[in-house]
Amino acid sequence: MSRFFRHYQAFHAILETGTVTGAAERLGVSQPAISNLLAQLERQTRLKLFERNRGRLLPTPEAMVLFDEVDTVMRGLGQVNQAVVDLQNQKAGQLQVATNHAMAFGFLPEQIARFAADKPNLTVAFQSQYSAKIQDWVIAGLFEIGICEQPVRTDGLDWVPFFFEIQCAVPADSPLARHEELTPTLLDDVPFIVMGADHMVTRRAREAFHREGANLRIRCQTDLFRNALNLVKQGLGVTLVDPFTLSSDDRSGYVLRRFSPRILLDVIVVTARGRPISAMGAQFLEQVSASMTALAVAAPDSAET
Numbered sequence: 001m002s003r004f005f006r007h008y009q010a011f012h013a014i015l016e017t018g019t020v021t022g023a024a025e026r027l028g029v030s031q032p033a034i035s036n037l038l039a040q041l042e043r044q045t046r047l048k049l050f051e052r053n054r055g056r057l058l059p060t061p062e063a064m065v066l067f068d069e070v071d072t073v074m075r076g077l078g079q080v081n082q083a084v085v086d087l088q089n090q091k092a093g094q095l096q097v098a099t100n101h102a103m104a105f106g107f108l109p110e111q112i113a114r115f116a117a118d119k120p121n122l123t124v125a126f127q128s129q130y131s132a133k134i135q136d137w138v139i140a141g142l143f144e145i146g147i148c149e150q151p152v153r154t155d156g157l158d159w160v161p162f163f164f165e166i167q168c169a170v171p172a173d174s175p176l177a178r179h180e181e182l183t184p185t186l187l188d189d190v191p192f193i194v195m196g197a198d199h200m201v202t203r204r205a206r207e208a209f210h211r212e213g214a215n216l217r218i219r220c221q222t223d224l225f226r227n228a229l230n231l232v233k234q235g236l237g238v239t240l241v242d243p244f245t246l247s248s249d250d251r252s253g254y255v256l257r258r259f260s261p262r263i264l265l266d267v268i269v270v271t272a273r274g275r276p277i278s279a280m281g282a283q284f285l286e287q288v289s290a291s292m293t294a295l296a297v298a299a300p301d302s303a304e305t
Helices: 002-017 020-027 031-045 061-088 107-116 131-140 200-211 225-233 243-247 279-295
Strands: 050-053 056-059 092-099 121-128 145-149 157-165 167-171 191-194 217-221 238-241 254-259 264-272
Touching: 002 020, 002 031, 002 061, 020 031, 056 061, 092 107, 092 131, 092 279, 107 121, 107 279, 131 145, 131 157, 131 264, 145 279, 157 243, 157 279, 167 225, 191 200, 191 225, 200 264, 225 238, 225 243, 225 254, 264 279
Parallel strands: 092 121, 092 145, 191 217, 191 238
Antiparallel strands: 050 056, 145 264, 157 264, 167 238, 167 254
């Protein structure tokens, strides 16, 4: 069909508009050009497609069968053309984002919804996973953008760091709630809910307690900040929690207090080095980076945990 595309286009336009004049106006050519294309199509297909009756073209049964097939192609081409326009206007495309679990509960869904609000043809691939796996996915090309915790565990990634201050959540009825700031000394031997032993927040908390000679009494370990916060609500202990978990929580059953010395959560936004990012991905990356910057704190001094 590609060889005679213009001929089929003229044929389709005649059937849709009902006249050679209408077809010429739609395609922006002269009436003789349309008549010539139609005559060539009939010769090439060896089909009589129209009966001429008093200057009018009446489609034959064969023409109606052919029209159904041509119409499918033309409508498909129209969708392709619209997709091109949508891509040019950044109204269509695919967004591929993988994130750590903490951001997946509220922060990233809100960011995606905001981004997609004026893009009805946008498709989204969104998944949450542990940080090392996210980096593997980005390297493999399964996701264009990854948001995860440091460190960078594989070569071939470009990354931008962000730093977020951790707060201490204590049960609402705890005597600790009367303090505006909590320290390892105040939390000495208090039941603690921590992330895994190798998690940076747990490691930094342990170092802070050790420096002040306080006992970090671990009562529960979990793999998600949200799980830790829910255990605080049940009165099992206190925990250190990130701002993203807090942003999607109802804030009931506990109070938040600053923790001193300051403990940071290091988050990176990663993309594959040497692989061009789509215009849609770049636009989302700009939005989400601005939102993360609004929550982040300045990069720490080398001596700070």
